[in-house]
Amino acid sequence: MQKDKGMPLWVFLALSSIETRKGALILIWSSLLFSAYCIPWVNYFENNGWIKNLFLIDDWEWFSMMLPMTLWYWLSMKWVDKNRGWGLASNIREDQPG
Template structure:
């Protein structure tokens, strides 16, 4: 994503390598799913199967992933409202044609 003069730095940092809204949605959904995985399920349920599948045993990762996911979502919403997405992914190529 190209940084415009009116684009805030926090939006650019969140979506600098994302070129499409679909890519941003994949990033957000992946972050959301990892946030759910980061819940310390081993503490909440005393099941040996859960203890082997879910290795995180504290709230640190969850506490970090919630604001990151929110940041990505807010950045996508800012681009939706203020700039829009480049549909073909390459503005420089089209400007020379």
């Protein structure tokens, strides 16, 4: 994504390598999925051995980092939706001589 004058730095940093809204949605959904993985499930299902082997996280540190990051990605996508649009990135590439 190209940074223009009106784009805040926090939006550019979140979506600098994302060119489409679909790519932003994939980033957000994968962040949500990893956030769910980061819940310390081991603390709630202590009797199941396969949960201990599958879910290695036993504290809330990763979840507490992933949730704000996912919110940041979502807010950045909403900013682009409202203020710039996703077509601008592809229009800039088409206008530049190759």
